[in-house]
Amino acid sequence: MTAEPHALELEDLVMHFGPVRAVDGVSLTIPRGRVTALVGESGSGKSTVGRCVVRLVEPTAGVVRIAGTDVTHLPRRQLRRHRSRVSIVFQDPAGSLDPRMLVGDIVAEPLRLSRTRMSRRDRDARVAAELGRVGLRAEVARRYPHELSGGQRQRVSIARALISEPMLLIADEPTSALDVSVQASVLNLLADLQRDIGFACLFITHDLSAVEYLADDIAVMYLGQLVETGSREQIFTRPAHPYTQALLSAAPVADPVRQRERQQVLLGDDLPSALDPPSGCRFRTRCPLAFDRCATEVPAQIGYGDGMAACHLVRPDGTRPDVRAADTSEVLS
Ligand SMILES: Nc1ncnc2c1ncn2[C@@H]1O[C@H](COP(=O)(O)OP(=O)(O)OP(=O)(O)O)[C@@H](O)[C@H]1O
Numbered sequence: 001m002t003a004e005p006h007a008l009e010l011e012d013l014v015m016h017f018g019p020v021r022a023v024d025g026v027s028l029t030i031p032r033g034r035v036t037a038l039v040g041e042s043g044s045g046k047s048t049v050g051r052c053v054v055r056l057v058e059p060t061a062g063v064v065r066i067a068g069t070d071v072t073h074l075p076r077r078q079l080r081r082h083r084s085r086v087s088i089v090f091q092d093p094a095g096s097l098d099p100r101m102l103v104g105d106i107v108a109e110p111l112r113l114s115r116t117r118m119s120r121r122d123r124d125a126r127v128a129a130e131l132g133r134v135g136l137r138a139e140v141a142r143r144y145p146h147e148l149s150g151g152q153r154q155r156v157s158i159a160r161a162l163i164s165e166p167m168l169l170i171a172d173e174p175t176s177a178l179d180v181s182v183q184a185s186v187l188n189l190l191a192d193l194q195r196d197i198g199f200a201c202l203f204i205t206h207d208l209s210a211v212e213y214l215a216d217d218i219a220v221m222y223l224g225q226l227v228e229t230g231s232r233e234q235i236f237t238r239p240a241h242p243y244t245q246a247l248l249s250a251a252p253v254a255d256p257v258r259q260r261e262r263q264q265v266l267l268g269d270d271l272p273s274a275l276d277p278p279s280g281c282r283f284r285t286r287c288p289l290a291f292d293r294c295a296t297e298v299p300a301q302i303g304y305g306d307g308m309a310a311c312h313l314v315r316p317d318g319t320r321p322d323v324r325a326a327d328t329s330e331v332l333s
């Protein structure tokens with residue numbers, strides 16, 4: 001028997017918007033039933049990756065494979081089939097739900113688009129079940145989005161995304177537009193649904209604390225490229241790339257002992273422009289460990305533990321730099 005194809009495979013994905021190099025060579029695999037968190041600062045290209053996967057935009061180059069099928073340049077007609085295998089939940093539920101549609105019609109829309117034949121009664125039952133699954137009462141189907149709270153609206157988006165039983169869910173900052181008080185409950189809901197249903201998920205976020213209990217694997221993005229990938233455990237305990245280390249040092253952690261032991265690394269300046277990324281290592285203008293070679297040579301992706309890191313100071317033998325030692329200089333001799 002041949003192995004089942006992965007839920008998602010990205011091969012050297014490139015998405016340029018004219019001169020803007022939003023995504024510049026991203027390769028990533030999400031096995032079935034697993035959650036990969038895509039983390040990075042605002043403007044690093046995370047949403048663009050997600051939009052390429054659901055084909056809201058057509059990639060400039062590279063390959064997007066869903067369940068083994070190349071969907072990179074699928075014509076419109078065949079996209080419909082693709083759309084039932086992958087769904088997306090956006091950051092802002094107010095903007096992504098049509099205000100003139102009843103919630104029941106919104107949730108049922110993917111069934112209509114995939115031309116699933118169904119009696120009105122079956123459809124309503126299916127919508128009620130889906131609403132129940134996301135913790136909403138069936139009556140909500142007869143309301144309009146504006147009659148609901150932000151958290152309820154995002155639950156509606158999740159119900160709509162899951163009704164077609166996708167193999168892959170793209171969740172693009174699904175809680176960052178919500179009130180802090182409801183963020184945890186929506187994240188918990190997503191985590192529970194993922195465990196029960198077992199869909200694969202690309203979870204896009206800049207919030208590393210949300211990643212800690214939802215993701216199996218983590219991919220760290222910087223200025224259109226992945227700088228590090230690995231299991232959650234590895235990224236949190238032994239991050240290799242200076243950028244990952246800096247991100248982690250800035251994120252709050254639940255464990256008070258670890259929190260106390262931490263030493264924060266400040267990144268300073270903003271992300272450089274995707275119009276004109278720095279030569280060599282794109283992170284070099286902010287890296288506390290940068291040295292001559294970083295300006296002239298693009299760092300290769302070095303296999304590191306169960307993932308990879310793209311930094312000249314990471315070695316295949318497992319040697320990794322430590323940004324916290326940066327100001328004492330001579331980090332690695
Ligand atoms: N349609 C577009 N036209 C031109 N530039 C774009 C377009 N979409 C995105 N960009 C640019 O591509 C880069 C990556 O944007 P993207 O939205 O993917 O980043 P992001 O990591 O999702 O950021 P955020 O955390 O703010 O959501 C940015 O420089 C952005 O301005």
Ligand code: SF4
Pocket residue numbers: 241242243281282283284285287288289290291294299310311312313
């Ligand atoms: S290659 Fe150089 S600039 Fe880039 S992360 Fe490594 S040390 Fe820093």
Ligand SMILES: [Mg+2]
Pocket residue numbers: 046047048172
């Ligand atoms: Mg985004």
